[in-house]
Amino acid sequence: MTAAETRAFMKRLARYVEVNHLKTEAGSDQRGMVYEYFQVARKGQFDQWIQGEALDTMHDGAWYAAAMVNAFRATGDPYYKRFLAKWQLPFYCKMLNRSDELFTSKRNDARPGAAPWGKVWAFQEGEKGFIPYFWDDGASVSLDRMRGTERRGIRPCVDYLAGRPNPNGRLSGYSLGMSNHMAQDIGVMAQLAWLLLREGDSPADRKLAGELAKAARNLHQCRLRHHGTIPMCAAPAALAARDAELMKRVPAADDERLWTPSNHYTRALRDFKGGKRAPMPGFADDQQYRYYYRIARSAGRLTKALAFKTIYDAYTEPMLYHYYCDDAPVPPGINKFDLYGGGFVNGRPADYRSDRKGPGDRPMPIGSRMGPQNMICCGWALQMLRAYPGIWEQRYKGRFAKDLRVYIRPPGTEKPSPRDATATIGDVSLRIASTHHELLLSGTSRADRLAVELFAGPDATGPRATITATHDKGISAVNDKGEKLTVRGEIRMMNLGTAFDVVLPCTVVKAQRRWANAVEHGRMSLRVAGQTRNVYLASSEKNVQAWLTRELAGGLRTWEAIFDELGFIPTGIGRGGGWDGYSDSGGYAHLISAAAQWLLILQNRTDWQAHNIPAVLDAKPPPDGRHRRPAKSRQ
Helix, strand or coil, rough: CCCCHHHHHHHHHHHHHHHHCEEEEEEEECCCEEEEEEHHHHHHCCEEECCCCCCCCCCCHHHHHHHHHHHHHHCCCHHHHHHHHHHHHHHHHHHHHHHHCCCCCCCCCCCCCCCCCCCCCCCCCCCEEEEEEECEEEEECCHHHCCCCCCECCCCEEEEECCCCCCCEEEEEEEEEEHHHHHHHHHHHHHHHHHHHCCCCCHHHHHHHHHHHHHHHHHHHHHHHHHHCHHHHHHHHHHHHCCHHHHHCCCCCCCCCHCCCCCCCHHHHHCCCCEEEECCEEEEEHHHHHHHHHHCCCCCCCCCCHHHHHHHHHCCCCCCHHCCCCCCCCCCCEECCCCCCCCCEEEECCCCHHHHHCCCCCCCCECCHHHHHHHHHHHHHHHHHHHHCCCCHHHHHCCCCCCCEEEECCCCCCCCCCCEEEEEEECCEEEEEECCEEEEEEEEEEECCCEEEEEEECCCCCEEEEEEECCCCCCEEEECCCEEEECEEEEEEEEEEEEEHHHHHCCCCCCCCCCCCCCEEEEEEEEECCCEEEEEECCHHHHHHHHHHHHHHHHHHHHHHHHHHCCCEEEEHHHCHHHHHHHEEEHHHHHHHHHHHHHHHCCCCHHHHHCCCCCCCCCCCHHHHHCCCCCCCCC
């Protein structure tokens, strides 16, 4: 999209939310609330708005408020700031600063036998900083009650309709539960909104910034009582109060652990526990929390450690869904439906898309959370690659430069490349390459028989695949358990020995037995004639950048097409059970924020500088941090 097209798409999304998700009723305590779910086919009816009694239904409004900040930062359009200040922030500040007055735990109208909330979740009488799972005055219906015959709450709550006829399952009251997960979403909103409003010159801006400062403090103290220090709740409180001691409890942006790849992707493909399911990500909340609280700690300075971690996660987390889709290409910006399970077992999908062929046997549904939310992270990653050219290779060059560097090729580039790794081990000359699905070996040997062992870990550790090639029996492979592996290729006689080409599919490929996977920034090893050589696998930085660009820029086009076709951004596509007909405010929030990141890229700006984060700690800038003067927002 051009900048003009991006701005237009953002505004179309925002106008839809304003018209269909926003509660504007004068005199209502929930005035200014952005409902999570809007049932499109029921517009204007009693059940047009839906809330889950044990879902974080208040969190989408917080993500949408964060999107309004991001949109204003990128465009300078006053519409976004006005919407934020007029509607959403007064609503959230009311709850965070007056929850001791608004809610009580002295009453419980849940159905008999309803499970109680534990300490982490349960409202404590007289506390501030509490945001209930739901709160309404009859303007919405319960997702849980509308699907059954019981019209009382599923968990402890206050229900003003208790004991009265409520055939439609309306919600009039509030939940007595709040999650740490939702608290962190609120923390993102509090941090970004306070940073924006503190810059305002008007008395209204200053007053609202003061309310946000109190709200951030109350949120942090609430979570301390229920759980302990949570970085995404502590960071905004420390920023707003200039509290250096509290900010010291927020993890630093130059944490060395950020250089070690660890996420859903690595746990599914390499670091799994045998026979146990490794989940696929349904959203990218953790990536956003990590980015926001660490740039708060570093006063907006980008460190190489945080840059590498952000780029790595943005690039690899979506891959698990791509592995699942073994019989169809995945459009950019598309990923799984967040409330659908899905997972990996022993380094491969528990099932594949190609397995779903029977009547009514639907493939895994897609959703508007993980795909659009990761597009935001792709935007940050692209800005970081521009700020630190070569950052993708730094882990290899600084720590494992003695390993043989094997580039993972993008799909459709299986032919030999000048960048393929080469090595001579004994009498064997090897050319080694990889895709995300296969290892590719070719070369020559002076002998008429070839035997190569490939190990899942460095220094001949982990599961093993042994490839054997002879002129009379051809090419075969077995794993360390003696099970036959799928392998293909050819062996040819030469004047001075043998030439060979071998393709060994990874564990993740359907029908392959377990041995290993080609993991980004992962290490493997090979052994020939008793000699071992470690290899380091990763895509090239150029290909990573190209994929991230496709995912963000192409993803905006994908979701624009969905919006044009359906007329709204759905919670799920292919899920059934009504989800396909629910407009999801979280989807709009993440798409608007993703579009804002694309605009910053087009403007040659960076997100971490756009927020103008003040220093709370008197620490020196990290040695690798690039700290330029904050760029002014382009009005």
